[in-house]
Amino acid sequence: MKRLVIFSVFMVALAWTQKTNYKGYKLLRVTPQTKEQLAYLVNLSRSPDTKGWPSDLKTLDFWRDPTTLAQSVDIFTDNGALMEQELLSKGMQPSTLMDDVQSFLDRRQAENTNSIAAGSRFTETYHTYEEIIDYLNQLANSNPLVSVSRIGVTDESRDIVTARISSGGGDTKPAIYLECGMHAREWIAHSTCIWIIDELSTLYGQIPEITGLLDRFDWFITPVSNPDGYVHSWLNDRLWRKNRKINPSSPCIGVDTNRNFDANFGGVGSSDNPCSDTYGGPSAFSEAESQAMRDILLSLQGRAKAAVSIHNNAQVWISPYGYTTERPADYAEMVSSI
Ligand SMILES: [Zn+2]
Known part of the structure; x- marks a missing residue:
């Protein structure tokens, strides 16, 4: 029984320290130039479940939603190559904003820790x-x-x-x-x-x-x-x-x-x-x-x-x-x- 308790505590500790890792996840930017491209992106952004996504994609998250033509859109995904291909097939030219999101997150966390250690203001x-x-x-x-x-x-x-x-x-x-x-x-x-x-x-x-x-x-x-x-x-x-x-x-x-x-x-x-x-x-x-x-x-x-x-x-x-x-009555x- 004692061994079981110790094992359970170990498992809880392991779960507690295990962080979700975004190694290899990418952030892509694309700018719709035609009505069809915009409609495709809007449709995709409004399909919050895997339904309607390119197959094999596990994560698809719009960090900047499609709104109007010529306005850039940011897409976070676990499979950058597949998403890139999908966008190219619609005639869009995606660029990579972050090649490995996890290394970006690690860098920012380290900067914050160093900044606090250096005595930065709380704000x-x-x-x-x-x-x-x-x-x-x-x-x-x-x-x-x-x-x-x-x-x-x-x-x-x-x-x-x-x-x-x-x-x-x-x-x-x-x-x-x-x-x-x-x-x-x-x-x-x-x-x-x-x-x-x-x-x-x-x-x-x-x-x-x-x-x-x-x-x-x-x-x-x-x-x-x-x-x-x-x-x-x-x-x-x-x-x-x-x-x-x-x-x-x-x-x-x-x-x-x-x-x-x-x-x-x-x-x-x-x-x-x-x-x-x-x-x-x-x-x-x-x-x-x-x-x-x-x-x-x-x-x-x-x-x-x-x-x-x-x-x-x-x-x-x-x-x-x-x-x-639609604008509300008191929009002005x-x-x-x-
Ligand atoms: Zn928010």
Whole structure:
């Protein structure tokens, strides 16, 4: 029995240290020049499961989606040669942005470790979930403009924490809500929220623009809105995107909380396959992370003037709703405030 326990502990330790390796995975860039090429890429990007993919491809992920003609598209895949051939057969000229994604990830991780060791500012490097929570608590203890609160708890019992930065004015003051890190692997998003929290809280009273932003609005900022996924992206799989929900009746883990809102739930761009990176979950708001965001926005009803979800890579501002190109009724007002 004792031997069995020791063996089990060994297996757990082995599983814990084994990271997903992306050696040989490639990132390709291609620019559609004809309507047919664009339609092919759009179709492929909206087939989140292996259905419709070139055969033998195990991973196909659009890091920059096809939108319009002459706009480049980035494709991450385990079989670059096959994908390249497929694109060439459609008359496109793919180029290789990353020949071996794993070596790129290793390089960036080493740069971050070295930068922290060299004493870089907290806001200039990437940090673990625990380090971010410590930073927020310390800021709240030392800066009267900042308070932190828990807006939800994940399946793995981690707090979803939101910082409020306020120069006073009571609970009816107009508010702005920012959320970062819904997709675990998009680390620059988490860092962007931390940067904004730091700038607002330390430069109030020194820079007129920032003073004005705080005097006009209370800021509610959730820098790690998917803590379980974020921790997993540090420890096990740098490119993990979803949360860590255990899906009953499937060996695959995780829900894309960005597909879990009650807005065209299960529609285009979302998958009902738990193994897909865009799996929307069993029902709208089934996930602790999307519930937390819903609840904080409901609590700010009548006060919230803007709610922005920050991701990375696409370099675009997207107005509601992501599933359609139809503009919402208040589109003009939104554009003017951007
Ligand atoms: Zn994202």
